[in-house]
Structures are given as C-alpha cells and as structure tokens.
Amino acid sequence: MKRGRLITLEGGEGTGKSTQVRRLASWISGKYEVEVKVTREPGGAPGAEAIRELLIAGATDRWDPGTEALLHVAARREHVLRTIRPALAAGRWVISDRFFDSTRAYQGLAQGAGLEFVDGIGRLAIGTLRPDLTFILDLPIGMGLARAESRGTTNRYERMGEAFHERLRRAFLTIASEEADRIRVVDASGSEDDVAGLLESEVLLRWPIP
Numbered sequence: 001m002k003r004g005r006l007i008t009l010e011g012g013e014g015t016g017k018s019t020q021v022r023r024l025a026s027w028i029s030g031k032y033e034v035e036v037k038v039t040r041e042p043g044g045a046p047g048a049e050a051i052r053e054l055l056i057a058g059a060t061d062r063w064d065p066g067t068e069a070l071l072h073v074a075a076r077r078e079h080v081l082r083t084i085r086p087a088l089a090a091g092r093w094v095i096s097d098r099f100f101d102s103t104r105a106y107q108g109l110a111q112g113a114g115l116e117f118v119d120g121i122g123r124l125a126i127g128t129l130r131p132d133l134t135f136i137l138d139l140p141i142g143m144g145l146a147r148a149e150s151r152g153t154t155n156r157y158e159r160m161g162e163a164f165h166e167r168l169r170r171a172f173l174t175i176a177s178e179e180a181d182r183i184r185v186v187d188a189s190g191s192e193d194d195v196a197g198l199l200e201s202e203v204l205l206r207w208p209i210p
Contacts, residue, residue, distance in 0.1 A: 014144035
C-alpha cells in the first residue's frame with residue numbers, strides 16, 4: 001500500500017487555516033479519490049488535546065518560551081504516534097491545521113527560544129517525518145487579529161499583542177524562504193473561495209492528475 005501524503009497549513013492568527021483545511025480535505029478526497037484525515041495542533045490525539053488546553057488558555061506570560069516549546073513537542077509526539085503515522089501508513093492523506101513550523105515560528109523565533117533549541121527537541125516528536133507540502137497563509141496582522149476578535153472569544157496567543165504578531169509574521173516568511181521546495185506562501189487576504197482556489201492549484205501542480 002502506498003504511503004499517504006501529509007499537508008500542513010500554517011500562519012498567524014485569523015488567517016483562515018481551519019476553514020481552508022476543511023475545504024481542502026473535501027476537495028482532495030473527491031479530486032484524488034483518497035481518504036483524508038483532518039487534524040490539528042496542538043491537539044489531534046487525546047493526550048495532545050489535554051495539553052492544548054494548557055497552551056491556549058491563561059495569561060499570555062503563563063509559560064517560559066522554552067517550557068512552552070516542550071509542551072508543544074509533547075503534544076506533537078502524541079499526535080504523530082497516534083494519529084498521523086497510522087493514517088499515512090494506511091494510505092490516507094493527512095491535512096493538519098499547524099505542525100512543527102508553528103513551533104519554530106511562535107516559540108523559536110517570535111518568542112525567542114531559538115531555532116537550535118526548538119529543532120533539537122522537535123526531533124523527539126517527529127523523527128524524520130516531514131510534510132510533503134506546507135502552505136503558509138499570509139495576512140497583514142491587523143486584518144488577521146480583527147478576524148480572530150470577530151469570533152467573540154480570543155485565546156492566549158491571539159492576546160499577545162501587535163508587536164508579537166509582527167515578529168510572528170516575519171518568522172513564518174523567514175521559514176518559508178529557507179524551504180521553498182516544501183513551503184508555499186499564499187495570500188490569505190482574498191475571499192474564502194479565492195484562497196481555496198490558490199491552494200487547490202498548488203496541490204495540482206505538486207501532484208498532477210493524469
């Protein structure tokens with residue numbers, strides 16, 4: 001049986017990742033006639049979902065950046081072992097709302113834990129696993145934070161302030177520039193349909209249908 005494919009969506013707050021994950025999964029399952037597993041981080045497995053609550057709730061300064069990165073890696077290990085690897089081994093495609101690039105951007109660069117530290121501990125969770133394709137949804141931070149606030153409640157990361165979110169946006173773009181073969185930056189300022197069309201076009205370029 002052929003191994004499935006892993007696609008990850010990354011980006012700052014309010015960029016529409018969750019919506020686009022669902023749309024892309026539905027489109028891929030029909031277009032490629034494959035089973036698609038939708039998942040998220042932090043979370044995606046029972047233990048990881050418990051850790052998620054520790055990360056998204058509470059004061060913005062609740063955790064030291066290094067401690068926070070360790071919590072994300074612990075959640076990711078559960079996610080990879082219990083959800084992602086079994087799905088890929090069964091031939092399913094997996095689409096995840098966030099993966100290791102978020103830890104690199106948020107804790108490694110924007111919060112200052114450092115990429116050397118984050119990448120070192122990150123290997124404990126993922127080993128040699130890498131996404132086959134990663135999308136970074138990019139949006140001016142004012143637009144993204146306004147979208148997040150319009151949902152009615154904000155999580156811990158959404159409350160971290162504009163200076164943090166500016167650093168975060170730059171961090172994601174820096175990461176994208178270093179792995180152009182894997183990562184595609186997508187303008188998320190258009191309509192939901194426009195963004196979905198951009199993602200679908202990139203998938204077809206990567207995996208043409210005969």
